[in-house]
Amino acid sequence: MSDPRPDSGTALDGLIRSPFARLNALLEETPPGAEPLNFSLGEPHTVLPPFVQPVLEEHLPAFGKYPPIRGIPALRQAISGWMARRYPALEGTVDPETHVLPLNGSREGLFSAIFPARARKSHVADPVVLIPNPFYQVYAAAAAVAGTEPVFLPSGPQSGFLPDLGAIDEAILGRTVALYLCSPSNPEGAVASRDYLTRAIALAHRHDFLLFADECYSEIYCDAAPPGALDVAHERTGSLANVLSFQSLSKRSGLPGLRSGFIAGDPAFIEAYFRFRNVACPQVPVPIQHVSAAAWADEAHVEAGRAFYRANFEAADSILQGRYGYAQPPGGFFLWLNMADFGGGEAAAKTLWKGCGVKVLPGTYLTKPQSRQANPGLDFIRLALVHDEETTREGLARIVATLG
Known part of the structure; x- marks a missing residue:
């Protein structure tokens, strides 16, 4: 096993720096090639459960x-x-x-x-x-x-x-x-x-x-x-x-x-x-x-959320069709796609942003190189399937059209 310890304060900063800050820095000089779609952030866009507002309003005085x-x-x-x-x-x-x-x-x-x-x-x-x-x-x-x-x-x-x-x-x-x-x-x-x-x-x-x-x-x-x-x-x-x-x-x-x-x-x-x-x-x-x-x-709103994500994965199945090493994961709502044929994760993220306005997260921002040669995220991008099905289909179709 390689030495896991960061060798300097700069290396340590690299371990704990926000991947989204790094992504913004990567893309800041590059205008999007179409109306932006953000697939980098795992922020669910499901429907707000119906009980949230009435329960919150009932207990508002407790904020005091x-x-x-x-x-x-x-x-x-x-x-x-x-x-x-x-x-x-x-x-x-x-x-x-x-x-x-x-x-x-x-x-x-x-x-x-x-x-x-x-x-x-x-x-x-x-x-x-x-x-x-x-x-x-x-x-x-x-x-x-x-x-x-x-x-x-x-x-x-x-x-x-x-x-x-x-x-x-x-x-x-x-x-x-x-x-x-x-x-x-x-x-x-x-x-x-x-x-x-x-x-x-x-x-x-x-x-x-x-x-x-x-x-x-x-x-x-x-x-x-x-x-x-x-x-x-x-x-x-x-x-x-x-x-x-x-x-x-x-x-x-x-x-x-x-x-x-x-x-x-x-x-x-x-x-x-x-x-x-x-x-x-x-x-x-x-x-x-x-x-x-x-x-x-x-549990009703949770099952509705699962149906939301099932529809998105069905969209991924039909649009990606195994491209970029895609296979439906057993859990979660992310895709972990191999971009080795497109220069690796960072290069692919820039290509997609510039070519079709889709923002994805380079996998290397989620990994620590084990050695000079071994970085388990270097060739990958992460996509969060957190949008509605129509937006998900549009984003995935743009990716396929841009990368081929």
């Missing part, structure tokens, strides 16, 4: 109160109830008092949780955080500011677009504070199987690190519902120890502006994290908590 950091009981109960419905093996297991904390979206939690995770292994002199590559930039930002060493795990097609758990050095595992694992993965849409999650949980137990399961795309799928880390942990070990699930209403409910999510799992960590959050993290406003409770209690 400080919110409880643990969350209102109704929200924690709604989360616990949703988990029992979504993962039947967890029925009666997830205690809303000890296993759940609300978050200001999953990103806030994925970042701030690293600090109590590092504290629980304060005896480790050279702590490590394991990160899939490609990766969500907040993982690297968390590792950097917590004073840990980010170790990037190749997650290419040869390992099913998930880290090869068997290839991680034992010495590194012994220094590990946390393993970030996204399933369905961003950007590839790969889903960790129950056996894969079992292996990840076993490693976390054996080396006493935390499995941070980023499951914010878990409700976006075309066929089978992805398994959950807590579900597998309880089924295989009878415990939630060392396992934390991060969830969000941004993707599941199409409410990215709500900034609402949760963490659930290992009760010892949840208690330590509560103490940390109580002095260092933002609360979720009480009216937003009530809207969130309504969202976790309702």
